[in-house]
Amino acid sequence: MLPQALINAIEALGHLPGVGARTAERYAYFLFKSSPRISQEISSVLGDLHTNVKSCPITFALIDSNEEVSSLYQDPQRDKSTILVVEEPLDIYAIEQTHQFQGTYHVLGGAISPIDGITLNELHVKELMQRITPDTVKEVIIATNPSVEGESTALMLQKMLHEQYPEVKVTRLARGLPLGVDLSYADQITLSAALENRTNL
């Protein structure tokens, strides 16, 4: 009933995460109605995505294919003795936008999840451990997501670091009230953490 090229576009766009049949239909129809320039732009940039982007072999941040290692890691201005550990490469981008962190990053590539068979072995933990001595690391800031998986990963990592490198300080991002959220809407755990970690005014 629908033209084959449109059905193909709907099916292809349906591969995107969280995109169901209705959303894929909307995207495909939007692209059909819009200037062909937009479809062409998407087509061409997606072709470059796998050839021009790779993972940094040390920090696992995303880098240009022609770079050796992440430019953030190579920057002599950045303090290599502090490593901030995140789950995914785009988390680096979120932290960098605060302009508050001068250390380097390490991307785990996910969080442990027994259901999906992801243990610390599947994450870039070994590579993190290998950075501790050469970079004379003094502090590891664990910035995994505040989810069950992220919290478990943080605990396992903390235990492992403590056993192998007891002199390294291990910290994690503070839990507390996010800006602009009404106190009465905050969940119990967040509110408990905010109370427990209260700061002097």
Add this chain to the structure above:
Amino acid sequence: MLPQALINAIEALGHLPGVGARTAERYAYFLFKSSPRISQEISSVLGDLHTNVKSCPITFALIDSNEEVSSLYQDPQRDKSTILVVEEPLDIYAIEQTHQFQGTYHVLGGAISPIDGITLNELHVKELMQRITPDTVKEVIIATNPSVEGESTALMLQKMLHEQYPEVKVTRLARGLPLGVDLSYADQITLSAALENRTNL
């Protein structure tokens, strides 16, 4: 900070309707992490979208470029004397899935919206009027969306049809409770319509 090819992909995917920076980042990173086959599939089908799909010159449904007119319109099994009028081509697909309608369709290409400067002249209304006599149309079912724009379009269309072709019956889809929605959650207008148009049990 991010590789240029990834930034390009995020910007291109941000053109999709309702996709902001965060969602575009998620899509681009997902495509980078997935098999290149998926990016290639999207690239190639989007290239075909504008060359292989066109609008039917009579009904304005979407058709394959190699078709003359919509196959639904040409089908001798379909009753040309009943036209169901929809706003967008994909609405046809929704109606067809009910398997309850044996007539033909007409796509307006939108709904009137004074703010956006869209009047009946911008929609495929003239082409609808031109179908009434040759197709000996007996009934026009108006199936515009139950929005302010859709309702206004329905009223204007009804008035126009009544003036020019008083013998043509003009109907619209029933208003009432949708399946699975709790009575107490239904809005006032829907509930009023459901009460007014109550049917015998």
